[in-house]
Amino acid sequence: MPKSFQPSVITANALLEGDVVYLRGTEWVRDLHAADVLTDAADADIRLLEAQARVAEVVGVYLAPVDAENGIAPTHFREAFRATGPSNYAHGKRESV
Amino acid sequence: MYAYTDFDDKFLTQRNAEFRAQVERRIDGSLTEDEFKPLRLMNGLYLQLHAYMLRVAIPYGTLNGAQMHRLADIADKWDKGYGHFTTRQNIQYNWPELRDVPDMLDALAEVNMHAIQTSGNTIRNVTADHFAGAAADEIADPRPVAELIRQWSTDHPEFQFLPRKFKVAVSGATHDRAVLKAHDIGLQIVERDGVRGFEVIVGGGLGRTPMIGKVLYDFVASEDLLPTLEAIVSVYNLLGRRDNKYKARIKITVHENGIEDIRARVDARYKLIRPQFTGVDQQMLARIEADFAKPAFASKSLAPFESAYSNDPVFRAWADTNLTDHAAQGYAIVSISLKAHGATPGDATSAQMRVMAALAAEYGHDELRISHEQNVILPHVHRADLPALHARLKEAGLGTANIGLISDIIACPGMDYCALATARSIPIAQEIATRFDDLKLEHDVGPLKIKISGCINACGHHHVGHIGILGLDRAGVESYQITLGGDGTQDATIGERAGPGFSAEQIIPAVERIVRTYLELRHTRDETFLETYRRLGLAPFKAALYPEAKADAA
Numbered sequence: 001m002p003k004s005f006q007p008s009v010i011t012a013n014a015l016l017e018g019d020v021v022y023l024r025g026t027e028w029v030r031d032l033h034a035a036d037v038l039t040d041a042a043d044a045d046i047r048l049l050e051a052q053a054r055v056a057e058v059v060g061v062y063l064a065p066v067d068a069e070n071g072i073a074p075t076h077f078r079e080a081f082r083a084t085g086p087s088n089y090a091h092g093k094r095e096s097v
Numbered sequence: 098m099y100a101y102t103d104f105d106d107k108f109l110t111q112r113n114a115e116f117r118a119q120v121e122r123r124i125d126g127s128l129t130e131d132e133f134k135p136l137r138l139m140n141g142l143y144l145q146l147h148a149y150m151l152r153v154a155i156p157y158g159t160l161n162g163a164q165m166h167r168l169a170d171i172a173d174k175w176d177k178g179y180g181h182f183t184t185r186q187n188i189q190y191n192w193p194e195l196r197d198v199p200d201m202l203d204a205l206a207e208v209n210m211h212a213i214q215t216s217g218n219t220i221r222n223v224t225a226d227h228f229a230g231a232a233a234d235e236i237a238d239p240r241p242v243a244e245l246i247r248q249w250s251t252d253h254p255e256f257q258f259l260p261r262k263f264k265v266a267v268s269g270a271t272h273d274r275a276v277l278k279a280h281d282i283g284l285q286i287v288e289r290d291g292v293r294g295f296e297v298i299v300g301g302g303l304g305r306t307p308m309i310g311k312v313l314y315d316f317v318a319s320e321d322l323l324p325t326l327e328a329i330v331s332v333y334n335l336l337g338r339r340d341n342k343y344k345a346r347i348k349i350t351v352h353e354n355g356i357e358d359i360r361a362r363v364d365a366r367y368k369l370i371r372p373q374f375t376g377v378d379q380q381m382l383a384r385i386e387a388d389f390a391k392p393a394f395a396s397k398s399l400a401p402f403e404s405a406y407s408n409d410p411v412f413r414a415w416a417d418t419n420l421t422d423h424a425a426q427g428y429a430i431v432s433i434s435l436k437a438h439g440a441t442p443g444d445a446t447s448a449q450m451r452v453m454a455a456l457a458a459e460y461g462h463d464e465l466r467i468s469h470e471q472n473v474i475l476p477h478v479h480r481a482d483l484p485a486l487h488a489r490l491k492e493a494g495l496g497t498a499n500i501g502l503i504s505d506i507i508a509c510p511g512m513d514y515c516a517l518a519t520a521r522s523i524p525i526a527q528e529i530a531t532r533f534d535d536l537k538l539e540h541d542v543g544p545l546k547i548k549i550s551g552c553i554n555a556c557g558h559h560h561v562g563h564i565g566i567l568g569l570d571r572a573g574v575e576s577y578q579i580t581l582g583g584d585g586t587q588d589a590t591i592g593e594r595a596g597p598g599f600s601a602e603q604i605i606p607a608v609e610r611i612v613r614t615y616l617e618l619r620h621t622r623d624e625t626f627l628e629t630y631r632r633l634g635l636a637p638f639k640a641a642l643y644p645e646a647k648a649d650a651a
Contacts, residue, residue, distance in 0.1 A: 016124070016195050018148035056126040059144055076573055078512060081521075082146055086513035088441045088523045091177050091192065092147040 005041040006065040009072065010051050011082070012058035019092065020082045021058060023051055028058060030093070032083040037068045098159055098464070099244045099388045101209045108252075109206045112213065116140045117199035124196065139219065139257070141212025142198055145516050151190045151198060152215040153205060157225035157243040157267070158186035158467040158474075160210075162454040165465055167208040169450035175201050180450065182435060182443040184507055184556055185264070186224045186467045187215055191514055213251055218259045220250035220330065226268040226275045227468035230389060231430050231476035233422040237286050237293060239267040239275075241386040242322065245378060249323055256330055260337030261345035263330065264302075271587070276469060278310040278589035279303050279561060281347045282329060287316060294318045299329060299359070300351030303555035307591045308348040311356045313363065319382075324374045328367040332359065392462035394425040397481040405484035412487050414540070415498035420483070423476075429483065431461070431475040432468070433490060434497040434505060438534040442508040442526050443471030452493040460486050469558075470507055472500065502539045503547060503612065504530035507558055511551025511568060512575075518551035520568025520575040521601075525549055528605050533612075542612055545626045548583075561585035563627050564611060565592045566604065577604040581611070581638055582630045593635050595642055607642055614641040 009032065010023035021028040022035030029035060038044040044063055052061045064082075067073040074080045085093035101109070116136070123133040137143075141152040153168070160168075168188055172180050175197045176190040183189055193201060205211055215222055223243045230238040246265055250256065256263070268275040269286035277283030283298035294316045301310025317325050329347075336354065338344045344353075351359050405412045421430040433453060436442050445453070453473055457465045460482040466474035478486060490496040499505045506529060509515065511522030526549055533539045548562030552569075559565030565580035576598035583592030599607045612626075614637055619629045630638070639646075 013144055013148075018144055018195065020147060055129055056124075059130050077575060078570075081512055085147055086191075086523075087521060088513055088527070089177075 005039065005044065006075070007037050007039045007068040008044055008063040008065050009035040009037060010044075010047055010061060011035075011064045011079075012051070012061040015057055015059055023047065032066075032074070033072055035072060037066060037072060038063070039068075098161060098240075099156075099209075099385060105209070106206075109211055112140075112211075112252075113199065113202045113206055116202065120195060120199055135217065138216040139214065140202070141215035142193075143216060143516075145191070145514050146512070146518075147514065148192045149195060149198070150514065151193050151201060151212055152183070153188045153190070153210060153212045154215050154222040155186050155188060155210075155467050156247050157223055157229065157240045158227050158469075159225075159229070159240060160465050160467070162458040162463045162465070164208045164210055165450050165454035165457070167204060167210070169447035169454070171201055171204055172447040172450070174204075179444050179446045181441070181510065182445065182467050182471050182473070184469045184471060184509070184558055185222055186227070186469060187222055188467070189510070191510075216262075217257075218261050218263075220246075220253065220256055220259075220263045220265065223247050223250070224264070224266045224275055224280075224469060226270050226273075227466045227470075227474050228274060228421060228430050228476060229269065229466075230391065231423050231425075231428075232270050232272075232274075233424045234272050235270040235424065236288055237269040238389055239269040239284070239286055241382060241389050242284070242286075242295075242319075243267045244385045244389075245323065245382050246326065248381070249326070249378070256334065259330070259334055260339045261342070261347075263333070263347065265326075273585075273587040273589075274468075276558065276561065276585040276589070277301070277587075279307075279558070279585060280310065281333075282326065283310050284322075289316050292318065295322055297325060297329075300348045300356070301589075302346050302348040303558060303560045304346070305343055305553045306349065306352075307555070307560040308352060309589050309591065310348075311351060313356065313360055320376065320379050321371075323378045324367055324371045325363070327370055327374075328363045331366050331370070332362045336362065391425075392464070392477055394428060394477070395479055397427060397479055399427060399480050401485075402480040402483050405487075409484070411491075411496075411498075412484060415487055415496060416483065418498045418502060418540075419500045425477070427479055427481070429478055429480050431478045431483070431486065432500045433473040433475065433495050434499050435472050435495075436499055436505050436530065437494055437497045438499075438504055438530045439527050440530075441523050442506050445473070449493050449495055452489065452495065456486055456489055470505065472505070499539065501544045501546070503533050503542055503545045504539055505546070506530060507546075507548040507562070509550050509552075509556035511549075511557075515551060517554060518568070519553070519570040520551050520577065522549040522551040522557055522566075522568055525566060525568070525577065525601065525604060529608055532605055532609065536609075538612070538616075541622075542616065543622070543625055545612070546585075547608070558585060559583070560591045561589065562592060563630070564608060566608075569598060571598060575601050577601065579604075579607065579611075579642065581635060582627065584627060595635065595639055596646075597643070610641040611638050614638055
């Protein structure tokens with residue numbers, strides 16, 4: 001039996017601002033909670049390829065595993081920091097919170 | 098200090114125009130990221146965790162008031178009103194937008210600054226003793242030769258695609274404040290029979306495989322230095338490994354081939370290229386040296402200093418920790434701490450930068466330095482002016498009296514900013530500083546260097562910290578490994594690993610146990626942490642760190 005697919009979001013950095021972005025439909029959004037959670041491996045592969053082709057919008061596109069039981073929570077602390085911004089100042093994603 | 102020539106200005110203008118065009122082509126889609134990335138890196142532009150980061154070189158850590166003012170203006174106009182000073186005497190802006198970077202570079206060029214070769218597999222910003230030109234223990238100012246090396250290495254056609262990055266440091270003092278032995282090349286100015294030359298150390302480095310540099314030549318005459326450097330980098334360029342990023346630094350090349358083999362190769366290469374160096378470099382060096390003439394030192398009464406020292410305990414505490422002996426009578430070297438308890442190590446707001454620039458102009462012969470320990474130095478201040486200076490520093494939140502103490506922590510940006518990091522460094526530094534400030538222990542503890550890196554690459558120099566802390570990702574949790582007994586001076590030593598790592602919650606109490614053990618075991622108040630550690634070794638500290646292991650063994 002194939003290894004089960006960990007639900008994931010597609011994430012990258014915006015080309016112009018460098019900010020962390022997530023894919024929702026065909027749009028890049030800044031908030032992890034607004035991202036599409038992909039639960040099917042084949043679908044995720046296709047969406048990832050499409051997203052990676054958008055080179056004039058984003059840099060470094062990849063799939064980030066999430067826990068999607070209650071809302072969307074990153075499974076690794078690195079993704080948690082990317083989603084929330086730095087811990088020492090209210091900058092980046094912390095500015096809008 | 099060095100003033101750009103027409104040639105320098107023209108070179109930088111052209112380079113910035115070239116990069117501006119590259120940015121435009123990236124934005125309009127004609128360059129892919131794979132094509133653009135090496136170009137942006139050559140110009141100091143990284144893409145980090147949350148944003149771009151622009152790393153600006155502060156060559157050999159020296160800048161004047163106008164340059165510091167400009168750094169502040171850039172922070173306000175295109176960033177978030179602050180800058181982060183690094184362990185390589187650079188400043189990093191953490192929030193620029195891609196479109197603005199060419200304007201930032203143009204603004205820097207107006208004050209003779211740039212971001213060239215602050216990244217990439219090139220010869221990086223040349224660093225130097227931050228007390229250069231001022232220290233009482235100095236044979237000669239290392240900055241003229243550092244400037245010569247900067248000019249030689251900038252856009253050097255042979256060395257734009259080295260196997261890996263390449264870092265050079267220079268010192269002219271007997272005490273090594275530039276961590277020479279942890280650099281790809283460390284240059285120590287020495288004198289032999291009245292002739293000035295250089296001890297050339299190669300193959301030092303921290304990171305994944307820490308190595309103490311080895312002496313390649315114990316004396317190279319001044320006029321032979323540049324061809325020697327060219328021969329070393331040239332040998333490394335061909336011999337250095339390109340098959341494995343982790344084995345690509347010259348420290349591994351030296352380790353794998355042996356220092357004798359490297360010396361033989363460098364000798365052969367040197368012989369071949371020496372005739373190309375016709376002495377033009379020495380003429381340039383003479384002109385550069387004139388730019389670094391010592392300021393006209395004043396002679397004033399020390400009464401204001403003596404009065405403040407006797408009557409103001411806050412001033413006295415600051416003077417005791419933040420001043421260093423100057424070569425000139427009546428003068429002191431002032432270290433301004435960017436380590437207020439609980440603040441981010443190495444960060445200065447634009448307002449603080451302007452205060453420091455103004456103070457340099459008023460009291461410090463318009464000179465500032467950035468130390469690899471992430472503090473700012475006013476190298477030439479008359480002691481008579483120190484009380485007034487200290488009052489102004491205090492107002493700006495820059496009066497912290499902790500240089501060389503436990504809260505004067507080096508910390509890399511860690512996972513709060515850096516894309517390579519495996520754990521956070523900044524909050525650990527903040528908590529250690531706050532904890533020891535609450536305990537009111539740090540002046541009693543005395544000299545103690547804590548250095549924190551958020552990954553194995555060791556930008557935070559943890560291997561040479563008296564207490565080193567390395568943040569790692571252990572099965573998806575931040576974990577902090579302690580090393581003890583490291584030393585970044587002329588007695589360079591790599592710290593010993595104490596044992597298993599600690600969680601983010603456990604690491605502060607663990608550091609406290611180390612410090613309390615030291616306080617119990619030191620012979621006298623004068624025996625420093627490092628001296629006690631050298632006398633007793635790891636065992637008592639290990640027992641304090643892992644009491645449960647001791648209980649198991651009993």
